[in-house]
Amino acid sequence: MPGENKHTYASEYGGITCIQYSENGRRLVGGTETGPLIVWAAETFDVVAVLEGHTEKITDVCFVHEDMVVSASHDTTAILWDVNEKSVKFVLRGHLSWIRSVAWLDSKVLTCGGDKVLKIWDIESGYNIATYEGHSDWVKESHFHRFNPSVIISGSFDKTIRSWDVNGGTALKTVELSSAVRSLSDYSSRLAVVVGCIDGSVHAVDMENGQIMMTLLDAQEGKPTNVVRVVNDDELIVAGTCTGVVYIWKIDGTVVYEMNSHTDFIANLDIAPDGTCISADGSGSILVWNINTPSSDPVEKDQLEEGDVCLCCASSGDDEFTLLSCGTQNGKLLSLQLQSSEIVFHTEEEEVVSEEIARQRHSTLVAGGIYADWFFKKGGWKKTLGVAFTRRKRRLCVIEGHTVKYYESIGASNNPKGLKGFIKLNKGSSVEVKDNRLLIHNPDRTWDLESETPDTLARWSARIASILATMQNS
Numbered sequence: 001m002p003g004e005n006k007h008t009y010a011s012e013y014g015g016i017t018c019i020q021y022s023e024n025g026r027r028l029v030g031g032t033e034t035g036p037l038i039v040w041a042a043e044t045f046d047v048v049a050v051l052e053g054h055t056e057k058i059t060d061v062c063f064v065h066e067d068m069v070v071s072a073s074h075d076t077t078a079i080l081w082d083v084n085e086k087s088v089k090f091v092l093r094g095h096l097s098w099i100r101s102v103a104w105l106d107s108k109v110l111t112c113g114g115d116k117v118l119k120i121w122d123i124e125s126g127y128n129i130a131t132y133e134g135h136s137d138w139v140k141e142s143h144f145h146r147f148n149p150s151v152i153i154s155g156s157f158d159k160t161i162r163s164w165d166v167n168g169g170t171a172l173k174t175v176e177l178s179s180a181v182r183s184l185s186d187y188s189s190r191l192a193v194v195v196g197c198i199d200g201s202v203h204a205v206d207m208e209n210g211q212i213m214m215t216l217l218d219a220q221e222g223k224p225t226n227v228v229r230v231v232n233d234d235e236l237i238v239a240g241t242c243t244g245v246v247y248i249w250k251i252d253g254t255v256v257y258e259m260n261s262h263t264d265f266i267a268n269l270d271i272a273p274d275g276t277c278i279s280a281d282g283s284g285s286i287l288v289w290n291i292n293t294p295s296s297d298p299v300e301k302d303q304l305e306e307g308d309v310c311l312c313c314a315s316s317g318d319d320e321f322t323l324l325s326c327g328t329q330n331g332k333l334l335s336l337q338l339q340s341s342e343i344v345f346h347t348e349e350e351e352v353v354s355e356e357i358a359r360q361r362h363s364t365l366v367a368g369g370i371y372a373d374w375f376f377k378k379g380g381w382k383k384t385l386g387v388a389f390t391r392r393k394r395r396l397c398v399i400e401g402h403t404v405k406y407y408e409s410i411g412a413s414n415n416p417k418g419l420k421g422f423i424k425l426n427k428g429s430s431v432e433v434k435d436n437r438l439l440i441h442n443p444d445r446t447w448d449l450e451s452e453t454p455d456t457l458a459r460w461s462a463r464i465a466s467i468l469a470t471m472q473n474s
Contacts, residue, residue, distance in 0.1 A: 007045035009333040011038065016327025021316035022063040024424055027083070028314070028335070029069050030327055031058025037071055038333075039083050042316070042323055045335060049086045053079050059113075060102045064123065070109050072099035078111050080123055090126030094119055103143040108166075110152065112139035118154055118164065132164050134171050137180070145193075145207070146186045153193055153207060155181030161195055163207045173210035177203065178219065185230045185237075194237050196225030202239050204253070214253050217241070223265070231271050231291065233417060238277070238291055240266030246279055248291055257294040261287055268326070272315035273421065274340040278324040280310030286326055286334070290341055300336060304328055318421025361410040362396075371399040371463065372416065373456050375438070375449035377406055395420060397449060397460075402426075402467060404440070404447075423447050427471050431464040433457050440464065 014033030021028050021042060028040045035054035040047055056074035063069055068089070069081045078092040078099055097114030104110070108129075109121040116139060118132040137158035144166070145151045151172065152164040157180040163172040179199035186193055191208040200220025204213045216237065217225065223242035230237055236256065237249045242265035248256040264282035271277045275292040276299070284304030289295065304310070308330040316323045317340055325335040365372050377395040395406040396416055402425045408418030428443040438457050440447040451457050 005337040007333075007335040009038075009040070009045060009047075009335075011331035011333065013038070013331070015311060015329045015331055016333050017058050018061050018312045019314040019325055019327050019333070020061050020063060021314055021323060021325075022066045024066060025316035025318075025323055027063070027066055028323075028325060029061050029063065030312075030333060031061045031071055031073075032331070033057050035073065035075070037061060037069065037081070039069065040333075042335075043337070049083050051079075051081050051083070051086060051088075053081075053088050053091070056098075059098065059100050062102055062104050064104045064109075068123075070102050070104060070123075072102040072111060072113070074098040078102055078109065078121070080109065080126065090121075090123070092119075092121045092126060092128070094128045094131075097138075100139065101141045101143070105144040105149050108144075110142055110144065112142040112154060114138045116156070116158075118142045118152065120166070130169050132169065132171070134162060134174075135160065140181050141184050143184070143186075145191060146188055148191050151191060151207070153184065153186070155184045155195060157181065157198075161193065161205055161207070163191075163210075173207055175205050175207070175210050175212065177201075177212075182224045182226060183228045185228045187230055187234050189234045194228045194230050194239075196228040196239055196241075198222075198224045200225050200241060200243070202228060202237075202247075204237070216249055216253055217247060226266055227269050229269075229271050232275065233419060236291060238269070238271060240269045240279060242266065244281060246277075248294060257291075259289070259294055259296070261289075261296050261298060267310050268313045270313040270315040270324075272317045272322040272324065272340070273419070274317060274322055276315065276317075276322045276324065276338060276341060278313050278315060278326060278336075280313060280326055282309055284308050284310070286310060288324060288336065288338075292341070299338075302334065304332070305330065308332065320421075361412075361414050364414040365410060365416070368414070370416075372396055373451070373460065375406075375451050375456075377447070377449055393420075399463060399467075402471065404464075425464065425467060425471065427468075429464075429468055431461055431468065433461050 013036045016030045019030040028042045030038050037051040039049040054073040060072040067083045072078045076095050080089040099113040112118045116135045120130040135156040139156045142154040150166045155161050159177045161175045179197035183196040192206050200223045202217035206213050225241045227240040239247045244262045246259040262281040267280050269279035275290045280286045286302045287298040288300035289298045308328050310326045312327045314325050322338045322340045397406045404423040407416040411417035430441045432439050438449040
């Protein structure tokens, strides 16, 4: 990944086995072959912390929030870490074999692995509060479903996907497949998943009814599909296969593109919110391209040293900037920062919406209890590699809990469409109105939202101030 917007880090702890960005994109955590975790500042690549406590390979990591990380290891434990203190908060013991996957939701941590069970842990006490049994072989992955987080999804080498009730602790649905599960990705608009299998097949599965909805790709002569992703608000499905092809389908199964620029099996890939994809193959080739405008000519290309291969990829960003990283078997971490692209939706034809229809859709949205208004969003007073992003874009801003999400439009179903990014409010946030602009100040940046309607500015300022006051008192 050439250019001045590239960072490279060489680990002294062996291969970088797994990486993830924090939700706000400010930090990146990586697990290593020998056990330590490394936390970096995502923009400067300064090492924030080295976390030592595991005795074997790290298999998975995730941020609980910017200052707390949970990791899973071959040493049969998961560890909850305080990043700022560089210390262990809890060691989660109870699995009888290696742990393969770790996920987080609210005050719960979810783990699974070689002993065929799933476990939920309380992050305030470190206690195991639930165990789910039913799989007959090791569990590759488990997570809280993003459409309905009260449901857990798990995929196993026993050739099944299962759903579980978080609150009741019971099994819900079991879907049998022709091959072991290699990768999973959730729909965001329904209780469904896309699964990539060891035999290379790719299926879309309805977990509400426990049925395969469609097979997107048949078995590939035993060549696994290593990674699948459902992206663009359930508009596209992407799969990286061991045949070296990256497939892109519309959500209905129609093929959009087959990317054949790789010369070896796809080891891993990840996709940023703007559609920028980082993909890596078994020959050590790393490509950066965009799934919304796919082409045989990548935006960026890099080649690892002979014998090295990418083990993991991660991405983050919003409609201003995009961060991409990959970790390698030889202990290298490569990171690239780009200015984000505009999302292009693959609709059958571009919908032309009059101002009157747009107003009607907005009125319907608000009447349904959604706190939403249109603003012209400026790119924040944030400098990335010395470049200040100052483009203004019309965005539908929606308040959800302690988060302001901004979208591209309102769809025909009167729901926000095209999530572009979010503003996470915290105890260090503040809000002010200046001229015709709403300024939301976070410790790391200022968000600039422009409106020509004074009433909108006043309402939003009061609403955000109320949220911040509640957070301060909690």
